[in-house]
Amino acid sequence: MCGIVGYLGYRQAAEVCMEGLLRLEYRGYDSFGIATVSPEIAVFKETGKISAAKDAVHLKGTCGIGHTRWATHGVPSRTNAHPFTDCTGKIAVVHNGIIENYAALKRDLEKRGHTFVSETDTEVIPHLIEEKYTGNLREAVSKILPLLEGAYAILVIAEGTEEIVAARKGSPLVLGVGDREYVFASDGLPILDYTRKVIYLEDGDLAEVTPAGYTIYQGKKPVERKVATLEWDAADVRKGGFAHYMLKEMYEQPEVFSNTINSITENAAALCRIREARSVTVVACGTSANASTVFAYLMESVCGIPTRVVLASEFKYFPTPKNDVVIAVSQSGETADTISALKIAKERGAKTFCVTNVLGSSLTRIAETTLYTRAGPEVSVAATKSFTAQVAAFMEIVNIISGGMLKKAVAEIQRYLPEALDCDVESAVELVKDASTLLYVGRGLSYPISMEGALKMKEISYIHAEGYAAGELKHGPFALLSKETPVVAVCLPGSTYPVMMSNLKEIKARSAPEVVIGCVGDIDAEEIADVFIPLPKVSETAGVILASVVLQMLAYKTAVALGTDVDMPRNLAKSVTVE
Numbered sequence: 336m337c338g339i340v341g342y343l344g345y346r347q348a349a350e351v352c353m354e355g356l357l358r359l360e361y362r363g364y365d366s367f368g369i370a371t372v373s374p375e376i377a378v379f380k381e382t383g384k385i386s387a388a389k390d391a392v393h394l395k396g397t398c399g400i401g402h403t404r405w406a407t408h409g410v411p412s413r414t415n416a417h418p419f420t421d422c423t424g425k426i427a428v429v430h431n432g433i434i435e436n437y438a439a440l441k442r443d444l445e446k447r448g449h450t451f452v453s454e455t456d457t458e459v460i461p462h463l464i465e466e467k468y469t470g471n472l473r474e475a476v477s478k479i480l481p482l483l484e485g486a487y488a489i490l491v492i493a494e495g496t497e498e499i500v501a502a503r504k505g506s507p508l509v510l511g512v513g514d515r516e517y518v519f520a521s522d523g524l525p526i527l528d529y530t531r532k533v534i535y536l537e538d539g540d541l542a543e544v545t546p547a548g549y550t551i552y553q554g555k556k557p558v559e560r561k562v563a564t565l566e567w568d569a570a571d572v573r574k575g576g577f578a579h580y581m582l583k584e585m586y587e588q589p590e591v592f593s594n595t596i597n598s599i600t601e602n603a604a605a606l607c608r609i610r611e612a613r614s615v616t617v618v619a620c621g622t623s624a625n626a627s628t629v630f631a632y633l634m635e636s637v638c639g640i641p642t643r644v645v646l647a648s649e650f651k652y653f654p655t656p657k658n659d660v661v662i663a664v665s666q667s668g669e670t671a672d673t674i675s676a677l678k679i680a681k682e683r684g685a686k687t688f689c690v691t692n693v694l695g696s697s698l699t700r701i702a703e704t705t706l707y708t709r710a711g712p713e714v715s716v717a718a719t720k721s722f723t724a725q726v727a728a729f730m731e732i733v734n735i736i737s738g739g740m741l742k743k744a745v746a747e748i749q750r751y752l753p754e755a756l757d758c759d760v761e762s763a764v765e766l767v768k769d770a771s772t773l774l775y776v777g778r779g780l781s782y783p784i785s786m787e788g789a790l791k792m793k794e795i796s797y798i799h800a801e802g803y804a805a806g807e808l809k810h811g812p813f814a815l816l817s818k819e820t821p822v823v824a825v826c827l828p829g830s831t832y833p834v835m836m837s838n839l840k841e842i843k844a845r846s847a848p849e850v851v852i853g854c855v856g857d858i859d860a861e862e863i864a865d866v867f868i869p870l871p872k873v874s875e876t877a878g879v880i881l882a883s884v885v886l887q888m889l890a891y892k893t894a895v896a897l898g899t900d901v902d903m904p905r906n907l908a909k910s911v912t913v914e
């Protein structure tokens with residue numbers, strides 16, 4: 336979704352902003368723009384890819400702001416792209432979030448003679464500031480903020496000044512504090528090239544940055560904010576010789592898995608409230624919801640603690656049992672549905688946790704306890720290493736609560752993940768790539784893994800794919816089976832194996848071609864499969880996690896074969912900050 340960047344220092348702000356916007360590309364966007372002060376305000380806006388327009392930007396000045404837009408109010412177009420200026424062209428604003436009362440504000444502003452050029456909600460902001468601005472930009476911005484209903488992170492610049500005024504309510508905003516330079520951004524990634532010292536602005540904060548330094552206000556009062564250190568490295572956000580970020584991130588999984596196990600082990604003391612819970616509710620979206628379902632299976636089967644997963648967007652319709660533990664799971668920590676679910680849980684008196692990959696993200700400010708996954712920055716829209724990190728976190732939580740019941744499985748995953756990454760999926764790609772529908776099936780832990788496999792496939796290859804509990808196929812989806820409908824099955828030795836084999840036979844009897852991910856040496860599964868992908872001989876729990884990596888690779892290679900935009904699939908955003 337929208338991303339913002341601002342720079343004030345000694346470098347050319349337009350260049351820093353363009354680089355920063357490239358770092359935020361992963362969030363998803365359809366148009367972008369920047370504005371600088373030198374000393375007039377100059378604006379550049381464009382639709383489409385940032386990289387295509389890089390050489391067309393000639394704005395001068397060492398103070399500037401930039402924005403990637405993911406259309407909400409008004410079609411993607413140059414006119415609707417940020418930054419927006421006031422009637423005089425002397426004030427420029429970029430904005431993330433939604434101004435819910437913009438229509439009424441716009442009507443009033445029009446009555447007072449202001450002219451609007453776009454269909455966006457954002458454009459009311461520079462016009463409101465224009466009415467209050469008499470030379471002190473901070474004061475003008477602070478006067479109009481109470482008029483805005485909804486969520487925002489805004490950056491404002493004005494002609495003839497060398498300052499950026501920023502404000503945050505409900506949308507993320509980070510201030511990087513470098514040596515004689517400052518970088519604002521929606522997350523830490525655009526900041527990494529300049530400094531690792533950051534301040535995570537809080538709701539209600541207004542920051543004023545000038546060459547003399549920065550001051551943060553709550554209302555009229557200056558406040559101190561902790562300077563944190565970004566743990567990520569600038570090298571983490573480069574492709575490093577890989578064809579796609581997704582492939583690079585998949586190959587990071589062995590390290591990420593171990594790092595996250597350690598992160599949870601270090602936080603073992605925080606888990607007692609989960610251990611003592613009568614029941615646990617997990618709220619999440621997308622891939623995080625699939626990882627959470629793995630957790631629910633493990634919690635129920637290994638720890639005997641009733642655990643349910645509720646899609647974050649549906650949580651408000653579920654009453655939370657009193658004193659329940661609610662865990663919000665989100666790679667970014669900024670997903671609006673998940674944030675709003677956790678807020679509701681807190682209001683209802685739940686004990687709140689979050690599992691997230693981003694230090695200082697919004698969820699960490701709401702949850703009483705934060706558990707960090709250590710996946711490092713994930714750029715590809717399709718989540719891979721962040722999924723594996725979440726699974727690692729959940730396995731270690733269960734391992735600690737159960738007194739070591741998953742120790743063997745964790746060790747097996749650590750040992751065999753590299754082997755799983757090297758599996759050969761080429762024949763499977765040939766079998767699935769021309770299909771218009773794919774079904775993914777598994778039982779027990781393999782069921783959420785199948786859902787995640789199907790999600791990966793549809794996200795990046797655009798082939799319609801659904802994950803099913805294998806036992807459910809006969810209750811409807813069987814009607815879809817034909818030789819044109821390949822089925823991808825996870826079938827590993829263990830408790831689910833015998834009945835899975837029966838399911839594979841039923842599917843075969845209905846002519847559907849089968850890709851089976853099984854255990855090396857399983858002659859029966861190999862015989863029934865059209866394409867058999869063998870995994871090393873490990874426990875069932877470890878095996879399904881290895882299978883999830885194979886399914887990622889299958890989706891990746893299929894998408895590459897079909898020539899889609901793997902890292903930035905159409906219509907999707909990595910960080911979905913609207914409900």
Ligand code: G6P
Pocket residue numbers: 620621622623664665666667668669670673716717718907908909910911
């Ligand atoms: C978006 C992304 C998905 C992701 C989901 C939840 O829809 O495209 O890949 O799984 O958000 O994201 P989160 O950051 O909350 O884990």
